[in-house]
Amino acid sequence: MSDTYALYNSTVMDHFMNPRNMGDIRDADGVGEVGAAACGDIMKISLKIKDGRIEDARFKTFGCGSAIASSSMATELIKGRSIDEAMNFSNQEVVDALGGLPPVKIHCSVLAEEALKAALEDYIKKHPEKAALAAEAAPIGQIVHAT
Amino acid sequence: MSDTYALYNSTVMDHFMNPRNMGDIRDADGVGEVGAAACGDIMKISLKIKDGRIEDARFKTFGCGSAIASSSMATELIKGRSIDEAMNFSNQEVVDALGGLPPVKIHCSVLAEEALKAALEDYIKKHPEKAALAAEAAPIGQIVHAT
Amino acid sequence: MRSVFLDHQSSTPVLPEVFEAMRPYFTEAFGNPSSLHQHGLRVREAMKTARQQMAALIGAESEEEIFFTSDGTESSNLAIKGVAYANERRGKHLVLSATEHPSVLNSVEFLEKQGWSYTKVPVDAEGLIRVADVSTAITAQTVLVAVHHVNHDIGTIQPIADVGRICAEKGVPLYVDCEASAGWLPVNVKDFGAALISFSPHRFYGPKGVGVLYRNKKARIVSILHGGVQEGGRRAGTENVPAIVGGGVAAEFARREMAGRTAHCARLQKRLWEGLKGAIPYLKFNGPAPGPNRSPLNLNLSTEFIEGEGQLLLCDLNGIAVASGSSCVSKSLKISHVLAAIGLDHALAQGNIIMTLGKDNTDADVDYVVESFARIVTKLRGMSPMWDEFERGIIDSVIAPTGRGKSFSEHAASVSGKSAH
Amino acid sequence: MRSVFLDHQSSTPVLPEVFEAMRPYFTEAFGNPSSLHQHGLRVREAMKTARQQMAALIGAESEEEIFFTSDGTESSNLAIKGVAYANERRGKHLVLSATEHPSVLNSVEFLEKQGWSYTKVPVDAEGLIRVADVSTAITAQTVLVAVHHVNHDIGTIQPIADVGRICAEKGVPLYVDCEASAGWLPVNVKDFGAALISFSPHRFYGPKGVGVLYRNKKARIVSILHGGVQEGGRRAGTENVPAIVGGGVAAEFARREMAGRTAHCARLQKRLWEGLKGAIPYLKFNGPAPGPNRSPLNLNLSTEFIEGEGQLLLCDLNGIAVASGSSCVSKSLKISHVLAAIGLDHALAQGNIIMTLGKDNTDADVDYVVESFARIVTKLRGMSPMWDEFERGIIDSVIAPTGRGKSFSEHAASVSGKSAH
């Protein structure tokens, strides 16, 4: 076979094969680890936050190709955002940035959103002085499911 | 295609393509015409009888290839037989002489037997003096169905 | 000896281009489309193309409305049973025409054993339904109407668009079996108002082993062969990839060449029809005359005073391949239910011959058939007691009554002791 | 890059000899076997030969016991539903093993909706049923026992002959799905005591588009796809002649070359098994060890701490075609029911990979796979939070417990808020 065929589009395949921001942050300011009840995937995102802004984000994922790509893309998107911006982050951004996911894989992007928000929650728990900031943003759990 | 494929065996095909004794006998001594309730075929056999022996037999058939072959073979087999021999004629003889018929076509051989016996009956009706002879033979209608 | 294939209703040879398109999918691209690796992904792409080609042939909006099955029969079964089972709670009544293919009729009869009921819409002497009868047959319990586009035996074209309008009004999905028309006549899901359409590429120079079922997304249907989640969960089982690919290419060719192929066949149909009519007396043509109500491929005739199998065999011995609806050629010893439905006299049903034209038939083929068929009829009539008895005035002709003698049926009943079925 | 096909369970390429045998049946001998003319009669002969070849492969007495369907799934459906419908009056209970293919399981579940009941016989941790459990499950209402020969996921060989004896004693027909064994392991209708056996040539270098169902003449069965009277009235629809012919030739080759093919695969299986075991820690092999209870083709493993789809994709990117029973590769997001039935921990089911060998795999292929797979596992474990947490003593290994940390399942439940299914 001369051509190569792919299960996912080229952006997803690229993020799966060459994941961005893979790893853990030593002395992270917030860490979130969540699991997908649907399929058993697990995703962990750690954040470095400075002056109310996400300076660095890293992920580790136990999951399929689209879960790995979703966490890679989510960490890419989130870097440089303020906490309140990040609190409004939605899985649809991941789906769009990846150029789409198969319908059955949309939940992978949801997992990335959840991991990020869990990490932000963790940060806020450790830094209660930032709670006010977070309150203004969208409540955690308000997830946009692509249709 | 180089080979030829046939629906029936070569004996049946031969009797279908080159039927023996096809036609009517002018001034026949006995004529029988019967129809198959199963499929609608019609067969007619006419006999020339001399000295209690079948001198000539002819058929005409409205029916499929195996019906034509069966009547051709039946007339071949019956020529030269005595009336009482002919009264004991069974469709199985036709089937055997033809080298077999497909199961669904066995009724064609039965029709040939029936046509022959109807012709013999006709002869006996016209020649009541022969009735005693016939009584000794098998009753008409006692047909051997191949299984 | 000349070889003339006049049985395109039963099968067609695969186009060379179709064969070439299939070839790599046997050996090189042999993957299972369910596999997630290169071998699987490659054939998925090919199947998608085939789905698009099928959709294009019948004017379907999206290739996602195309399901692949193993043949026309399975498509009919899926359309009928799949819709019936999916709508069980809504109602358990079906409407169908009397001349549907056995794959439709027998599916409906199977459902009857499981508690469904149905209404059979009759046809007239040319095989046409009356649209008003379909309308009357539909009840509040009806979950499906099945009317085929073209009849496989007598070539009658049903007024599908009108049936579609009735079904739309009443809110009942319409299933149109297009096995005898797709690839030859325009079939369009929207013009037909059809929720489901089935057809098979092996009828238009594609391979055997694949059937197509179009299903409008609004029509509910469930699987009837259970297992994996292939075909969107509507048809389990490993897909016949080479046949699907080849079928798609055949659909593409059929769409592009349809007008030319049809015109060619229509011209030969007329030549054959007129040739036979001129050469052989006591011939009845069944179904509508060539024209808007008849498939341009099909000729269905009854040769009076002789039986069909003999005609078929002698045609074959002369290199001519034809079919017959006579009881002698059927494994069940019954005449074609289509001939029964149009009320054809039993004697004529017995003498039935079906000729179906194709794109490769020629004028010379037709002329050879006319000449050979006339000889065959003469030979068989010479062997038939009926012809002799007709000539002697003992029985009469059904086709051209002379007023002399008994009818064939009366005569047959008297010699067989039973009336013909 | 080397290309290694290790997914022979999903598909196999067609042998060149099989392709050549099929070729004329697309174009030259394109007839419909129902036709009574040369074109039909010629393909009938070819189908008869194929039937004999199929019968020979499984030691059936007569080719008349062989029915052709469109695939293994249809054969399963016909075996289950065809026997159930035919024996409705005798009883409405079925017995099957817990690890049957979905085409069997889902057919039985469909019948359940129509009023049948069934008993599922469990399997042990290696996928084996206990024959005594089959015996206990059979009631006076049981009309069919279904136990497959070899499992498609974990390669377990069931003690079919013993099941056959129980069924004979109890007078209940036994259906054996041999899709994952026929053509590779000896399958014999008499040794098995089987009333019905199904298999597909596309699993042993034959074409897709044909399935086989052997049925002993004593077992009653009715059609499930209704229509014409093809296949002795047991399967309506135009036969896929080229695939039937090709399938017959593939069966012939499989029979002649079986011993050699099997020995070759068994050797590679051992090499692969030992190679992987030596190269990669925390690997669990599912199903029986290579030997008399295991198919010589199949290797089923679970790589702890990483998920299956990622492994499959990276294998593919390295030219290696494999399958997986993980939930992420299934369209329903469920792990293989076979892995669930053997009680495999969810974490291990998620990390599942299935490798199936074929006659053309080589030692070099195996060595390449071992080396590549070790790299792939290292890469994915480096990306997995579970591996990290295992190394840090937060969670424990299922395969080789250290006594430190929570179990994976506890951990997964705590982070997902729900227990894994």
Ligand SMILES: Cc1ncc(COP(=O)(O)O)c(C=O)c1O
């Ligand atoms: C054991 C078993 N039975 C039945 C089937 C269904 O066969 P097919 O895919 O040919 O429809 C399969 C297919 O993988 C199988 O492995």
Ligand SMILES: Cc1ncc(COP(=O)(O)O)c(C=O)c1O
């Ligand atoms: C009108 C019609 N419907 C359905 C079928 C069944 O199709 P298949 O033979 O492909 O199973 C046929 C076959 O002749 C047909 O003519």
